[in-house]
Amino acid sequence: MDNGNIIEVKNLTKTFGKFTAVDDISFSVKKGEIFGLLGPNGAGKSTTLRMLSTLSQPTKGTATIGGYDTVKNDMQVRKLIGIVSEKMIIYNRLTAKENLYFFGNLFNIPKDTLNKRIDELLELVKLTKFKNAQVGTFSTGMRQRMNVIRALLNMPQVLYLDEPTLGLDPQSSVEIREFIKKLNQEQGTTVVLTTHMMVDADLLCDRIAIVDHGKIIALDTSTNLKKIISGADTMIINLEIANLTPDILSAIKALDCIDAVTQETAAQLRIIVHGEDAFDTIVDLVRKRGGKITSMSNLQPTLEDVFLHITGHDVRDTVAEKISTERRRFGAPQARVR
Amino acid sequence: MTAQTIIKHSLRIAWKDLMELFRNRMGLVLLIVMPLFMMVMVGFIYPSGGASLNNMPIAMVNEDAGFNGSYLPSQTFFTTLQSINDQTGMMTLTTASSLEEVTDLVQRGELSGGIVIPSNFSQSILSGEQGTIIIVTDQSNPQISATINAVLSGVFDGMSTAMAQQNVLLMNPTLNQTTALAVVKPLTVQSQGVVPGNPSYFDFIAPGLMAMTVMMSVMTGLPVAISHEKELGTMDGMMVAPVNRLSILLGKTLAQTLRGLIQGAIILALAIGIFGVAIQGNILLVFALLLLGVFSFVGLGIVITSFTKDQETAQMLMMTLMFPMMFLSGVFFPIQQMPGFMQAISHFLPLTYAADALRKVMVLGAGVSQISTELLILTGFGVVMIAIALPVFRKMMTR
Numbered sequence: 001m002d003n004g005n006i007i008e009v010k011n012l013t014k015t016f017g018k019f020t021a022v023d024d025i026s027f028s029v030k031k032g033e034i035f036g037l038l039g040p041n042g043a044g045k046s047t048t049l050r051m052l053s054t055l056s057q058p059t060k061g062t063a064t065i066g067g068y069d070t071v072k073n074d075m076q077v078r079k080l081i082g083i084v085s086e087k088m089i090i091y092n093r094l095t096a097k098e099n100l101y102f103f104g105n106l107f108n109i110p111k112d113t114l115n116k117r118i119d120e121l122l123e124l125v126k127l128t129k130f131k132n133a134q135v136g137t138f139s140t141g142m143r144q145r146m147n148v149i150r151a152l153l154n155m156p157q158v159l160y161l162d163e164p165t166l167g168l169d170p171q172s173s174v175e176i177r178e179f180i181k182k183l184n185q186e187q188g189t190t191v192v193l194t195t196h197m198m199v200d201a202d203l204l205c206d207r208i209a210i211v212d213h214g215k216i217i218a219l220d221t222s223t224n225l226k227k228i229i230s231g232a233d234t235m236i237i238n239l240e241i242a243n244l245t246p247d248i249l250s251a252i253k254a255l256d257c258i259d260a261v262t263q264e265t266a267a268q269l270r271i272i273v274h275g276e277d278a279f280d281t282i283v284d285l286v287r288k289r290g291g292k293i294t295s296m297s298n299l300q301p302t303l304e305d306v307f308l309h310i311t312g313h314d315v316r317d318t319v320a321e322k323i324s325t326e327r328r329r330f331g332a333p334q335a336r337v338r
Numbered sequence: 339m340t341a342q343t344i345i346k347h348s349l350r351i352a353w354k355d356l357m358e359l360f361r362n363r364m365g366l367v368l369l370i371v372m373p374l375f376m377m378v379m380v381g382f383i384y385p386s387g388g389a390s391l392n393n394m395p396i397a398m399v400n401e402d403a404g405f406n407g408s409y410l411p412s413q414t415f416f417t418t419l420q421s422i423n424d425q426t427g428m429m430t431l432t433t434a435s436s437l438e439e440v441t442d443l444v445q446r447g448e449l450s451g452g453i454v455i456p457s458n459f460s461q462s463i464l465s466g467e468q469g470t471i472i473i474v475t476d477q478s479n480p481q482i483s484a485t486i487n488a489v490l491s492g493v494f495d496g497m498s499t500a501m502a503q504q505n506v507l508l509m510n511p512t513l514n515q516t517t518a519l520a521v522v523k524p525l526t527v528q529s530q531g532v533v534p535g536n537p538s539y540f541d542f543i544a545p546g547l548m549a550m551t552v553m554m555s556v557m558t559g560l561p562v563a564i565s566h567e568k569e570l571g572t573m574d575g576m577m578v579a580p581v582n583r584l585s586i587l588l589g590k591t592l593a594q595t596l597r598g599l600i601q602g603a604i605i606l607a608l609a610i611g612i613f614g615v616a617i618q619g620n621i622l623l624v625f626a627l628l629l630l631g632v633f634s635f636v637g638l639g640i641v642i643t644s645f646t647k648d649q650e651t652a653q654m655l656m657m658t659l660m661f662p663m664m665f666l667s668g669v670f671f672p673i674q675q676m677p678g679f680m681q682a683i684s685h686f687l688p689l690t691y692a693a694d695a696l697r698k699v700m701v702l703g704a705g706v707s708q709i710s711t712e713l714l715i716l717t718g719f720g721v722v723m724i725a726i727a728l729p730v731f732r733k734m735m736t737r
Contacts (some may be wrong), residue, residue, distance in 0.1 A: 053578050055578060079580050082578075083574065087570060089574055090572070095362075107579055107580065108580070154579075168341040
């Protein structure tokens with residue numbers, strides 16, 4: 001690890017039958033970095049994370065954590081990592097303390113150290129007074145906090161977070177994000193997180209890998225990724241048409257200068273365009289079709305726009321599309337139980 | 339990874355599983371209620387007392403025309419039947435006018451059967467011929483008709499013997515009663531069990547039921563417990579810890595075994611307390627046998643676990659396997675009653691041997707040496723199944 005990389009991934013591939021979930025990806029994560037895998041559901045983010053955490057074996061390629069191979073030295077890797085999954089890893093019928101004690105024991109932490117650490121962690125997420133209550137009685141936010149500190153029991157060098165804010169209310173999401181940031185800054189914990197929430201990626205990650213259909217299609221800092229858009233002659237336009245009809249919408253989409261269109265509200269469109277006269281072309285078209293423009297402005301690009309620009313489709317669109325093609329191929333939709 | 343760590347981890351996992359089990363009130367209640375239901379139902383449907391049928395309505399038709407004004411044979415028959423029935427209360431005796439009436443009443447379901455004494459009954463007997471009685475049975479209920487046949491044949495047999503005895507005495511007055519009886523009926527049977535007392539159907543079924551409950555709890559409990567955790571995602575928590583996969587398996591098995599043994603103990607307590615089952619053998623041997631039964635089933639449970647993706651499949655698969663096993667292993671019905679190919683199948687089921695051995699110990703008071711064959715087969719079955727199961731399980735865990 002002379003180069004400062006704690007995670008090295010080389011040509012990692014995972015196939016389920018004929019379906020390729022992760023397609024020959026390579027990347028590395030620096031020690032102390034917050035690294036994000038951003039992409040729609042089913043893009044292969046979680047599968048990648050599962051392979052990095054020894055839960056799944058790669059079909060091809062290798063991954064090392066702190067120099068240890070995830071297949072050959074799985075036990076060593078497990079000592080270095082903590083995992084916070086979208087599915088909460090806590091037992092509802094055990095108390096907060098019993099849960100932590102159980103998992104701590106699996107890491108062979110000596111009793112005194114473990115007890116001390118449990119108290120510290122509970123204090124850290126303000127759950128000390130609930131330590132003898134069964135976790136099943138907790139709110140979702142509290143349970144997610146439990147889920148996070150459970151992953152920290154062995155003081156992992158690498159923390160994996162799989163959709164950490166999924167299903168949480170905005171306030172809990174903020175809390176979790178701040179907690180991750182604090183952990184990274186104070187303990188120097190390397191964090192790898194997957195998300196389809198652009199906000200998470202934008203606010204937290206030092207570097208972001210945009211993943212689509214099992215491949216990494218862009219990897220850079222948030223700022224640099226956004227430059228992909230603002231650098232070229234590409235613009236983001238916010239367009240409000242009072243009497244927006246499907247007819248007008250499809251006419252706009254058919255224009256040459258349009259890269260992508262997303263409908264934000266009934267009257268509001270977010271359009272990625274290129275070319276100098278794009279503004280005029282759109283205004284002309286809308287007028288000709290009898291549309292009434294109430295507002296038009298230039299926007300700062302977001303990661304969402306970057307995603308749209310590179311992949312040509314929306315983060316959310318792909319989900320439905322993907323499921324329907326898979327359904328056609330494999331018959332009934334199947335829950336992948338791992 | 340030392341063996342000590344593996345065992346330590348598995349104990350932790352077992353503790354966690356049991357903790358979850360005991361905190362689940364409803365589950366805990368069902369844990370006790372399930373064997374109770376099973377016992378009570380089986381216990382009362384197959385009564386443990388001697389006489390099994392009560393107050394069957396039976397009609398008698400007496401068409402006896404007598405012989406020289408004597409009705410003695412038919413009168414003797416009625417008196418004997420009456421006195422036997424007074425003791426057992428098996429039949430409610432009424433009279434009918436003809437065979438046709440009896441047939442009609444049986445068809446209507448008002449009678450379980452009838453006894454017809456033909457007009458030449460006394461005449462035949464008193465003139466040195468065989469007397470015949472017609473027994474009308476309800477063929478729609480084989481059990482009742484078989485019982486009636488048996489009881490009436492018994493009465494008739496007794497009467498025949500007594501009459502023959504008298505005839506012999508008449509022919510040779512120098513003989514005494516005993517010798518006369520020996521001439522008529524040179525052979526008699528005295529049946530004797532290996533242990534005192536008269537074991538009931540329930541003594542037969544309790545050991546099998548125990549073996550079944552305990553072994554099934556591992557076979558069904560293990561796949562359900564593991565697939566449940568896989569579905570919840572909590573399995574990942576154990577899998578990302580530096581824990582040997584064997585510990586997870588061992589811990590889960592331990593918890594399910596304990597659960598099974600608790601249920602087995604409840605069955606045993608109910609059998610002794612409510613149904614008066616007596617344990618002739620060593621109770622420790624009983625539990626040791628149950629544990630061996632669990633051991634022989636663990637491999638099967640693991641294989642099933644490896645092939646089921648979710649809890650629903652696991653449960654359905656269990657039901658499919660459980661029913662044939664329940665009936666083919668001789669838990670409810672003796673294997674000897676089954677057709678040949680079923681008997682052949684039953685020889686491949688470990689439950690057959692466990693139930694058999696347990697029955698020998700509990701009912702017949704057998705010791706280790708008397709059940710050594712069963713012990714050997716169960717151990718062998720367990721070893722082979724586990725040897726098959728472990729590689730399969732390892733493969734499943736690292737998909």
